[in-house]
Each structure stands twice: as structure tokens, then as C-alpha cells.
Amino acid sequence: MSARIELRTAPHVKGRRTVEKIMQQVVFSLLPICLFFIYQYGISAAALIIVVTASCLATERLFVRQGGQAGDVSDWSATITGILLALSLPPGFPLWMGAVAGIVAIAIGKSLFGGIGRNVFNPALVGRAFVQAAFPTAIASYTPSFLPGRFSEFIPSSLALPFMQPASTEAWVKAMPIDALTSATPLAKWKFDGIVAGADELLTSLAGHMAVGPSPLLILICGAYLASRRYLDWRIPVSILGAAGITALALYGFDPVRYPNPFFMLLSGGLVLGAVYMATDMATSPVTPKGMWVYGALIGVLTVVIRYYSGLPEGVMYAILIANAASPLIEKITQPTPFGRGRGGRVRRATYPLHPSYISREEDGASAPKKLFKPKVKS
Amino acid sequence: MKISSFFRGEAFQRGIHPPSQKLTANTPIRRLPFAPRLVVPLSQHIGKPPRAIVRVGQEVVRGQPIARTDDWLSIPHHAPASGIVEAIELRPSARGPWATAIVIRVHPGSSQEDLWGEARDLSAASGQDILQAIWDTGMVGLGGAAFPTHAKLSVPKQAKAHTLVVNGCECEPYLTCDHRVMVEEADHLITGIHFALRATGALRAIIGVEDNKPEAIDMIDAAIARNKASGRHPEHEIFVEAVPTKYPQGSEKMLLMALFGVEVPAGALPISLGMVVNNVGTLAALGRLLPLGQGLTERVVTVTGPGVARPGDYRVPLGTPLKFILDYAGAPAESRQVILGGPMMGQSIPTLDIPITKGVSGVLVFRGDDISFRERHRIYPCIKCGECVESCPMGLNPSQLGMLAGKRDYELMGEQYHLGDCFECGCCTYVCPSNIPLVQQFRIAKQMLRERAAK
Numbered sequence: 001m002s003a004r005i006e007l008r009t010a011p012h013v014k015g016r017r018t019v020e021k022i023m024q025q026v027v028f029s030l031l032p033i034c035l036f037f038i039y040q041y042g043i044s045a046a047a048l049i050i051v052v053t054a055s056c057l058a059t060e061r062l063f064v065r066q067g068g069q070a071g072d073v074s075d076w077s078a079t080i081t082g083i084l085l086a087l088s089l090p091p092g093f094p095l096w097m098g099a100v101a102g103i104v105a106i107a108i109g110k111s112l113f114g115g116i117g118r119n120v121f122n123p124a125l126v127g128r129a130f131v132q133a134a135f136p137t138a139i140a141s142y143t144p145s146f147l148p149g150r151f152s153e154f155i156p157s158s159l160a161l162p163f164m165q166p167a168s169t170e171a172w173v174k175a176m177p178i179d180a181l182t183s184a185t186p187l188a189k190w191k192f193d194g195i196v197a198g199a200d201e202l203l204t205s206l207a208g209h210m211a212v213g214p215s216p217l218l219i220l221i222c223g224a225y226l227a228s229r230r231y232l233d234w235r236i237p238v239s240i241l242g243a244a245g246i247t248a249l250a251l252y253g254f255d256p257v258r259y260p261n262p263f264f265m266l267l268s269g270g271l272v273l274g275a276v277y278m279a280t281d282m283a284t285s286p287v288t289p290k291g292m293w294v295y296g297a298l299i300g301v302l303t304v305v306i307r308y309y310s311g312l313p314e315g316v317m318y319a320i321l322i323a324n325a326a327s328p329l330i331e332k333i334t335q336p337t338p339f340g341r342g343r344g345g346r347v348r349r350a351t352y353p354l355h356p357s358y359i360s361r362e363e364d365g366a367s368a369p370k371k372l373f374k375p376k377v378k379s
Numbered sequence: 380m381k382i383s384s385f386f387r388g389e390a391f392q393r394g395i396h397p398p399s400q401k402l403t404a405n406t407p408i409r410r411l412p413f414a415p416r417l418v419v420p421l422s423q424h425i426g427k428p429p430r431a432i433v434r435v436g437q438e439v440v441r442g443q444p445i446a447r448t449d450d451w452l453s454i455p456h457h458a459p460a461s462g463i464v465e466a467i468e469l470r471p472s473a474r475g476p477w478a479t480a481i482v483i484r485v486h487p488g489s490s491q492e493d494l495w496g497e498a499r500d501l502s503a504a505s506g507q508d509i510l511q512a513i514w515d516t517g518m519v520g521l522g523g524a525a526f527p528t529h530a531k532l533s534v535p536k537q538a539k540a541h542t543l544v545v546n547g548c549e550c551e552p553y554l555t556c557d558h559r560v561m562v563e564e565a566d567h568l569i570t571g572i573h574f575a576l577r578a579t580g581a582l583r584a585i586i587g588v589e590d591n592k593p594e595a596i597d598m599i600d601a602a603i604a605r606n607k608a609s610g611r612h613p614e615h616e617i618f619v620e621a622v623p624t625k626y627p628q629g630s631e632k633m634l635l636m637a638l639f640g641v642e643v644p645a646g647a648l649p650i651s652l653g654m655v656v657n658n659v660g661t662l663a664a665l666g667r668l669l670p671l672g673q674g675l676t677e678r679v680v681t682v683t684g685p686g687v688a689r690p691g692d693y694r695v696p697l698g699t700p701l702k703f704i705l706d707y708a709g710a711p712a713e714s715r716q717v718i719l720g721g722p723m724m725g726q727s728i729p730t731l732d733i734p735i736t737k738g739v740s741g742v743l744v745f746r747g748d749d750i751s752f753r754e755r756h757r758i759y760p761c762i763k764c765g766e767c768v769e770s771c772p773m774g775l776n777p778s779q780l781g782m783l784a785g786k787r788d789y790e791l792m793g794e795q796y797h798l799g800d801c802f803e804c805g806c807c808t809y810v811c812p813s814n815i816p817l818v819q820q821f822r823i824a825k826q827m828l829r830e831r832a833a834k
Contacts, residue, residue: 005717006747007729010817011805012722013397013552013716017766017812019759070760117760233765282764286776289768331779338797339632339773340645341393 019116022282023076025231029222030083030277033214040205041091041143041213044152044158051095053082055102062108069115077116084124084277087213088270088317089131092143092169096162099136101127121324122281132317142185142211143169147176175275178254182207185211187269190260191313199263216272223276230278235292240275241266243300251308259308272305274316284324291327291334298330299323382680391636394625394772395806397723398573399591400552401684408559408692411461411707413485415699418470419445420480422734424525426452427808433482434586437464440675441698442495445481454517456481459696461489473726475718476573491696496673509578509669514808517675517737522546522557522658523720525738528665532655540581540655545572545828546636547595548622548629551721554741556679557660559692561673562661564663565602569617571666577765579655583616586659587634590621608809626723629803631656645800660740680709680735683819685746686715697736697767702731703740710744713801718743723805759813767807767817773800777807777817784820787829798824 019261038046060078063069071077085105089098105127113119126337157166186197197210205215227234248262268274279285279299286295299319306315323330420638422428429448437446438457446456448733460783462485501509514529534540545568550556561568588596599619606617622628622637632643634656643649649656664675676697683690688709695704701717718725719739735742767777773798783792792798807817 004747005715007727007732008716009816009822010720010722010803010807011818012716012718012725012727012743012745013809014814015395015397015810015812017810018756018814019762022762022764022812024709075759099506115760117762143573143711151451207706213420282762284415285763286762287765288776289765335779335796336768336774338775338800339636340642340647341774341797341799343644346485 001316003034003334019071019077022231023080025229026277027076027079029081029226029231030087031197031216033087033222034083036218037087037214040145042147043152044090044150044155045086047154047158048091048093048097048098049083049086052086052098052102053079055099056082056085056106059103059106059111063111064115067111067115067344071116072293074264075116076109076220078106081110081123081127082271085127087273088124088278089129090139090142092141092166093131094135094138094157094160096160097131097138100134100191101131103127104130109238117283119283121321122278122284124322125278125321127162127315129321138166138182140188141169143173144176144209144211145205146209147173162374185269185313186264187313188306190264190268191307196260196264199261199267202264202267212268213273216267217283219272219276226276232282232283233277233292235289236280236285236296237275239293239296240300240303242269243297244271244275244304247301247304261344261358263305265304265307268313270316271306274303274320275299278316279320279323280377284327286327286331286334288331288334290336291330294330294334295323295327300327313318391625391628391633391772393806394627394633395768395770395809396624397552397626397809398826399624401555401558402553403555403681403690403692403805404558405693406514406559406591408563408679408694410491411693411695411699411704413489413491413558413696414699414703415485416465416700417462417483417485417696418480418700418732418734419456419459419471419698420468420472420478420734420736420787421446422472422478423456423697423738424454424519424527426450426454426527426530427750428479429453429455431467431479432483432788433458433464433467434787435464435466438462439464439483440494441489441491442493442676442824444495444674444791448831450532453526454467454519455515455674456496456517456697456766457676457717458483459676459698460491461494468732471730471732473485473728473736475740493671493673493676497672498670499672501669504577506580508580508782509574510673513574513578513665514667516665516673518661518665519669519675519737520658520659521664521678521737521740522740522750523724523740525736528657528661529578532575534650534655538650539582539653540570540579540650542655543572543575543579543581543584544631544634544649544654544656545584545587545659545662546593546656548627548632548634550624550626550629551593551723551725552588552626553743554681554721555685556692556740557658558592558683559597559834560597560660560679561592561651562750565595565598565667565668566605568599568601568659568663569666570670571662571664571720572617573612573615573664575655575657575662576612581655582614586617586619587622587628587638587639588619589624589628591624593621594732594788596621624787627772627806628771630802630804635784645797648754655697655802677736678735678737678739679705679740681741682744684718684744685749686710686713686746697737698734700732704735704742705731705744713746714806715747716745718745723809724803731756756814760813761813766810766812770806770810772804772806773797773802777821780824781807781815781820784817784824789824789831793828798828 028189056078078112105123109123109126160166189195248265302319303315429446462483465484466482469477472478519525519526680695
């Protein structure tokens with residue numbers, strides 16, 4: 001008998017969920033959002049998504065090959081970074097700047113820390129923060145959605161030559177045969193002009209020619225799918241939106257003239273995309289359930305505070321980056337309570353009463369010795 | 380907490396649902412013939428090994444004591460077959476080191492009837508007498524822990540037991556031996572429960588059975604009804620309770636949580652809440668052996684897995700070498716892995732010369748490619764998905780513990796992150812998408828801590 005006997009340690013069975021599968025599902029759930037984004041802005045948006053994702057994947061490949069890091073292009077994580085980064089940029093963002101954002105996102109946001117799972121900050125947001133600082137005009141110039149001819153011509157700024165400033169889109173937009181155009185996002189309009197867009201318009205992003213990202217409703221639906229399959233943790237989006245809503249509601253109740261209503265706060269800008277897809281990045285959010293609530297609440301409150309009290313119209317990105325930095329600390333103070341170490345005996349839904357009526361309480365309360373007691377039995 | 384359990388309510392927090400794979404749930408228990416030689420290791424339980432009381436060349440009768448002890452945390456052994464003691468020598472054991480074992484050459488054609496022991500009437504016996512009788516049977520926990528039953532059933536003087544919890548969960552995938560025992564020996568089980576209640580002084584017994592074994596619950600219900608009608612010990616109340624299926628419900632702390640909604644404090648035993656927990660297989664065997672005055676010479680073992688041609692539950696004489704069982708059940712001799720116990724906590728063994736001991740509940744055979752999933756798949760760094768935190772029944776943070784284990788910071792693991800509470804159920808490793816061998820690292824860490832503490 002020469003059959004080989006293999007030795008392994010328990011457990012000998014394994015769940016079928018893998019890192020690739022998780023990342024792949026997130027990418028699949030992002031596809032409807034991408035399609036909607038392309039429907040809104042036409043081929044410029046499609047080109048932006050493709051260029052940014054490709055630059056992320058190329059950078060990831062380079063660093064995995066050269067740096068011997070864990071993970072690979074095949075684990076889909078760089079794809080997520082690329083798509084999220086593209087969705088957070090204005091659709092007319094020059095493509096070469098998009099490529100720079102993708103390279104920075106992976107190189108500085110991820111590979112510098114050691115690759116998948118080791119990054120401290122969400123790579124997509126690191127890339128976006130970089131281009132926000134480097135190209136402040138380009139990232140602030142939005143074009144209206146649903147322009148006629150969006151599937152046949154690029155937004156002129158998209159095709160700017162590398163290292164060249166993009167052409168201004170204002171004249172191009174003015175020449176469009178449509179009325180009531182604005183090139184400012186609803187948040188910028190509120191911040192600088194004091195105009196508050198309606199929540200129903202924001203929810204679907206379908207009304208008029210608003211300069212907004214993909215529909216929050218669609219993002220919430222895709223997020224709900226992921227949460228139901230447990231590919232993202234429902235606590236984080238719930239606590240972010242909850243905390244932002246409560247903070248905004250409190251301020252609105254305090255001074256309804258100065259502060260917009262909470263629905264505008266929740267549905268404008270990138271808050272829903274950030275709450276559902278960016279803040280829930282597994283590697284950069286706390287691992288403990290209690291910590292997720294704290295982390296989400298921190299992001300929600302910070303977002304509202306930055307939007308209201310800083311010079312920037314949008315605060316989601318910085319709020320998430322700050323919370324990313326805080327997440328190891330949050331984790332430290334929110335460790336789960338191990339079984340049997342909680343204060344007092346927690347009694348949950350019980351099938352049987354612990355104390356049967358025929359035994360008196362005094363007897364039940366008798367203390368038990370710590371060591372095993374050996375009664376005397378004659379052998 | 381998962382959203383679903385928020386609405387549904389749950390037996391205990393966290394835990395996992397591995398595919399149950401109970402291939403043998405509907406096959407009746409069959410009797411295994413004697414192997415030509417039976418190997419009875421002296422150490423089959425937690426505690427000191429007893430000393431052999433037979434000589435080489437001596438003839439023994441099935442059921443005759445062959446090892447005895449005066450140590451409370453030890454048990455006697457009985458000859459599993461009639462035959463001649465061929466040797467008392469070192470033999471390979473499942474744990475690795477070779478250990479002293481009594482080798483019996485079985486008389487060809489000898490009967491599997493127990494010839495030793497005489498029936499006795501225990502109806503008037505005191506609790507102490509029953510404990511002594513249990514000790515004499517050499518009974519240990521047949522669920523897998525192999526802790527001497529008489530020690531487990533003896534209630535410390537300062538404490539008082541009010542409830543006996545009978546653990547019929549059998550949460551490990553593949554294993555069905557307890558299930559079959561509950562179905563086929565429900566009356567023995569009730570008898571055993573009466574003995575255990577009298578030994579502990581408790582008046583209430585609750586049999587916790589996972590709800591994936593409705594047949595077992597029905598059979599026990601019928602047996603309870605018959606028992607009530609017979610009027611035996613009317614002061615004892617016996618219930619059977621279905622608990623929602625979930626791994627690791629067979630852990631006594633989890634079962635108490637499911638039944639009573641209380642947490643046994645960390646480091647304490649269930650007796651601190653007035654409860655004694657025992658396995659169904661153990662009590663059914665007691666119910667059969669005690670009135671006859673016999674010792675434990677055989678047990679029910681589930682032989683199953685993708686590598687077995689005729690999976691089933693077999694009544695196996697203790698000391699039967701694995702090779703004999705696998706030949707009988709039809710396991711082709713290809714590259715394979717043989718596991719004693721269930722797939723979540725069972726132990727992989729290096730050689731088929733190892734015998735069945737009192738604590739072996741299952742023999743599981745996988746072909747080489749059935750479970751090499753883990754090796755074929757790449758190990759990623761922890762992506763902090765939190766699956767392990769959501770699955771750890773003890774409420775630990777395996778993600779953090781795993782990171783500390785990577786840094787070899789074992790002291791911190793033990794002091795701050797409660798490594799000692801881990802009972803190695805393997806849930807964290809099962810769910811980990813990064814394929815990190817978490818529980819394996821924890822075992823190493825615990826061993827390192829034990830060694831450092833011993834210094």
C-alpha cells in the first residue's frame with residue numbers, strides 16, 4: 001500500500017468566499033452606475049472611466065511585478081479603485097489628468113503601503129485628493145448632463161493634450177441649443193449662490209440638465225444588493241447617512257434660512273456614492289461592528305461640518321480620508337466584548353426560564369468554585 | 380449581527396452555517412466485525428492513563444477490566460473482545476507520540492456479546508453509588524472531548540445543579556452518530572438521563588437537538604411519553620427542545636445560550652449557573668450499560684466522507700484499527716486524508732494503524748483533491764472584511780489576533796485580546812476570504828504561551 005496520506009490541520013472545509021469574488025461582485029454592482037453615468041454624459045464619461053481604470057490597472061501591474069506585492073490585477077481591487085475614481089471626477093475631466101489620478105491612486109494610495117489590504121487610505125480618494133490639489137479648476141468645472149449630441153462628440157476639455165491646460169467649456173455649453181443651463185453642481189450653487197435644488201430632482205438625477213453624478217437612488221439600490229449579499233457592511237452607509245441627516249436636521253431646525261434642508265444635504269454631491277462605495281472599502285474601515293458605527297458617524301458629521309463651515313463646497317472626500325486615518329484608533333477602543341465577559345449575565349430571548357420554580361433562589365445563588373472539585377468516592 | 384438574524388432572532392450570536400453533508404443520517408447503525416487484533420491505548424481521555432492489570436499471554440473475555448485506576452480524573456478500560464493479550468507496548472496514537480497500548484489478539488469467531496458484568500438493581504442507589512457505577516463503566520464524553528463522565532457529572536459540594544442539559548446538537552458537518560443513537564436508542568437515552576439526574580441531584584433535564592434532526596426529536600418525544608406512562612421517577616422532568624441549526628452549537632456554552640439565553644462567564648463552568656451538560660451518546664450508552672453492570676467496549680462511529688464507498692454509522696469495538704474500518708467501509712487506497720472527528724475540529728492522522736478510542740465520533744475520508752481548496756488558493760493579506768469578527772462565537776477579534784500572530788506578539792494576544800477564550804472551532808478560518816490560516820496560528824500562539832508560562 002503506497003497510497004499517500006495527507007496531513008492538514010482543522011478546519012478541513014472552507015467557505016467559498018474569496019477576495020476575488022468579493023471584489024468582482026463590487027465591480028459588477030458598479031456597472032449599472034457606470035452605464036447611467038455614460039447615459040448622462042455620453043462618450044466623454046465612457047472614455048474617462050476606461051482611461052482611469054486602465055491607468056490604475058497598469059500601475060497595479062507594474063508595482064506587483066516590480067515590488068513583489070501581494071495581490072494582482074486579477075483580484076479586481078484596482079478595477080474598483082479605477083471605476084470609483086472615475087465616477088468621482090467631473091465627466092469633462094481631461095483624460096490625461098484622469099490618468100495621473102489613477103497612477104497616484106495606486107502608486108501612493110495603495111502600493112506605497114504594501115498593496116491590497118495594507119493601505120491606510122482609500123486609494124481612489126487619495127488619487128482624487130491629489131488631482132483636486134493639482135488641478136483645482138479642472139476638477140471644479142462640471143458640464144450639464146443630458147446634453148444633445150453627447151454620444152457623438154467629446155466635451156472639449158476631455159481631449160486636452162497631456163500637460164496642457166484644458167479649453168474652457170463655458171462657451172461650448174453656451175452654444176448648446178437648450179435653456180436654463182448651469183455648469184455648477186447643486187452643492188456649488190447652494191454654497192456660492194444660495195440656490196437649493198429639490199430632493200426629488202437630486203434623487204434620480206434625471207430632471208433637467210443638472211451637473212450631478214450618477215443617481216443616488218441607483219447607487220442605494222446597488223449598495224442594498226451588495227449589503228444583502230454581505231459584500232459590504234450595512235452599518236457604515238446607514239451610520240454615515242444617519243449621522244449626516246441628523247446633523248443637518250439639527251442645523252436646519254436651528255436656522256432654516258441659513259442651512260439647507262437635510263434631504264438636500266444627503267442627496268447632493270458625492271455623499272451617497274461615498275457612503276455606499278468609498279467609506280465601505282474594507283481595508284480602510286474598522287473591522288469591529290461597534291467601530292463601524294463610530295466610523296460612519298464621524299464621516300457623516302465631518303461631511304456636514306466641512307460643507308457648512310469651510311471654503312469648499314464638497315466635504316465627503318476629506319471626511320472619509322480623516323476617518324480612514326482614525327480607523328485604527330476607532331478599532332482600538334471598540335473591541336468586541338468576548339462571550340461571557342460582558343458586565344452581568346446578559347439574558348437574551350430564552351426558551352426556558354433559568355430558575356425553575358421548584359428550586360429556591362438561595363440554592364441557585366450558591367457560588368461555584370473555580371477549580372474542579374473532587375468528591376470522595378471509595379474505589 | 381447580520382440583518383437577517385436581527386429580524387429572525389437567533390440561537391446564539393454569530394457562528395456559521397457550513398454545508399451539513401449528513402450523508403448517513405438515514406442509514407441504521409450497523410455492527411462492525413472484530414478486527415484480527417485490537418489495540419487499546421491506556422490514555423484515551425483527558426486525565427492520567429490507568430495502569431494495565433493484565434499480563435502478556437493472559438486470556439481475556441469481552442467486557443473484562445484490563446486497566447484500572449484510583450485517580451479521580453482517570454478511567455478503567457475493558458477488553459473489547461475475547462482473546463489473548465499479545466503485547467503491552469508503544470503504539471502510534473492520534474495525537475502523534477507513541478503511547479502504551481494493550482494489544483489483544485481476538486479469538487476467531489468470538490461473539491460480540493458482553494460476557495462480563497452482572498445485572499444489578501440501581502433503583503435505590505444513592506447519587507454517590509451511581510457516580511461510582513459510572514466510573515466503573517469507564518465512560519468518557521463520547522462527543523469528542525473524552526472527559527471522564529463521572530467527573531463531569533459530579534457536582535461540587537458548594538454548588539447545586541438544577542438542570543441537566545443533554546447535548547444532541549451534533550453541529551459538525553458529516554457526523555451523524557449522535558443522530559442515529561437518538562433515533563434508535565431513545566429509551567436508553569431516557570434511562571441514562573434518569574441516572575445522570577440522580578447522580579447530579581438535578582430535577583430537570585433538557586435535551587437540546589438541532590432542528591435539522593426532526594426524526595430524532597420525534598423519537599425522543601415518544602420515548603418521553605412512554606417513560607411518563609411507566610411512572611419511573613415522576614419527580615424528574617424531561618423535555619426535548621429543537622434549537623436552530625448553526626455551527627458551533629455543540630459547544631456547551633453556545634447551547635446554554637441557545638436554550639436559556641445566558642452567557643456562562645468566561646473561565647467558569649456551566650455548574651456556576653447550576654447546570655450540567657452531557658452528550659446524548661454518552662447518556663444513551665450509560666442507560667444501556669449501567670443496569671447490566673458492563674463496561675464500555677464499543678461505540679458508534681460515523682464513517683463517511685467523499686472517499687468512502689459505503690458510508691454509515693458503525694458500532695465499532697474500541698481498539699479497531701482504522702485500516703480495518705476503512706477496508707470494511709470501502710475506501711480506495713488513493714491519495715487521501717483521514718480525519719478523526721468532524722471536518723471543522725477533527726484531527727488529521729498520519730497512519731492508519733491508529734485505533735478507534737472512546738472519544739472518536741467520526742472517521743472522515745477525503746480524497747486528495749476534495750479539500751486542497753485551501754492550498755490551491757492564494758493567501759492574501761487581511762483585507763479587514765470583518766467576516767471573522769461576524770462569525771466568532773466567542774466574540775473575539777480574529778482579524779486583530781491574526782495580525783498579532785503574524786508579528787509573534789503572543790503575550791498581547793493573550794492579555795488584551797482574550798486568546799485563551801478561543802476554543803478553536805475554526806469558524807474564522809472557514810469564512811476568511813483571504814484564506815488566512817487563522818485558527819492554526821492561534822493554536823501555535825496558545826502553545827507558545829503555554830510553553831512560556833511553564834518556564
